[in-house]
Amino acid sequence: MAVATRVLVPDRTCTTRLDRREPPPCSGSSSVRIRLFLSRAYSSRRLAGRSTTDKLDKIARKGEQIFYVYDPALFLSYEETRRAVHAMVASMPLLAGFDVSTDNWASCAALDAVATAMRDRARRDDDEGLGGGRYHFFVELAMEVTLLYSEPKAVVRACADTVMQVAESGSADHQCSICMEGFENISAGPMAPVNLPCSHPFHTHCITVWLFKGHSCPVCRHDLRGLVSAPWSSRAHNLGAKYLAFR
Template identity: 80%
Template sequence: MVVATRVLVPDRTWTTRLDRREPPPCAGSSSVRVRLFLSREYSSRRLAGGGHARTDHRDKCAGNGDQIFYVYDPALFLSYEATRRAVHGMLASMPLLRGVDISTDNWASCSALDAAATSMRDRARKDDDAGLGGGRYHFSLELAMEVTLVYIEPKAVVRACAETVMQVAEPASADHQCTICMDGFDNIGAGPTAPVNLPCSHPFHTHCITVWLFKGHSCPVCRHDLRGLVSAPWASQARKLGLKY
């Protein structure tokens, strides 16, 4: 993963409420209105940076989104899991987040999703227990989301080398071994033990050279400088905006 995504919804920056309830008999669909306030931060883990992320620039007001999603079966709100999946899917489909991986694994905390699903479920179950099941619900969810995109330069360098530098290492060759771990190249396929050649033609295990580049910026053998070989996908845009990168 060359660019990692981190999603944060800070505490007290989200609200969930029931705007309107229509008890049966009724027709039509329920709805959830999502109001999203988005900010973005662009960071990089550089060569020789020790794995620490450095902020390149921030966009504190990347945009606002307001969209209504229709739910045609109000029974969905009786299930916490179904409601949570639905709300997450609504957020993921908003144009403001197009191209952003907001899978729950990337969330620092899912408390906003959890609270929204719990609130909607509790409202629906209360009505269902009172004999009003099947009514239409019109909820609103408002939240501020902070998305951090972290460019991992060591991984990007190794990927670029694997794609563009001719592979010369051969398995079980006495002349070709990883000079970081001193083991030979037994796996010429993909994976962490597969060899990758740097532009200077020195081969290393993929995992070994990746770890090395978090601490250094050059070939361990000849000190060929690898800085500037690749750049963050947003670097050119940052320069156009006059931002320091």
């Protein structure tokens, strides 16, 4: 994947409070009101390991939404509450188009803190025989989302999709010049062969790792810079005899 999402929610920016509680007997739903401040950045990891920030939102965008919880027993479970809060945040229109799955979070401490605060309040009431009421929570958090474009991965992917020349079995080119191992008869995965525009073939994994350290073909030093561009760039670049727009 040439574009990865990185999510950061600094702990100090996250607060959870109980706005209102309706003791039993009561009807209706509980609610969670979430106020989100979103900062976005678009960065690139270039060939040879150079990193740049392409675009940065100078002013955080704000969104607020109310979510309803019809079974207050959900708040008694830390795991259920944590999953529910994450689903609420991820569904906010402000985050449309971003993959904010928890695997992309640098730390989930903010989610943990929200779920713990809600669970502790619900459990305290339940232990005192006051369970079954309705809770109306307010959550405020600041989120920093960075889209990180990897030029090394994009170059290799573009070559695999566009440069179709394949080394013939038994030829001098039928081995990777980085690891010196031969090519298997496979078309996908880290050990699949890929040809650069200069026609030199390598294992996909080997040449990807190489391009994180260098910017040219390890055999002929053909310069590979400028072959592809980040998806948020309007430029198109020449790859061999073809023009590509990374997508």
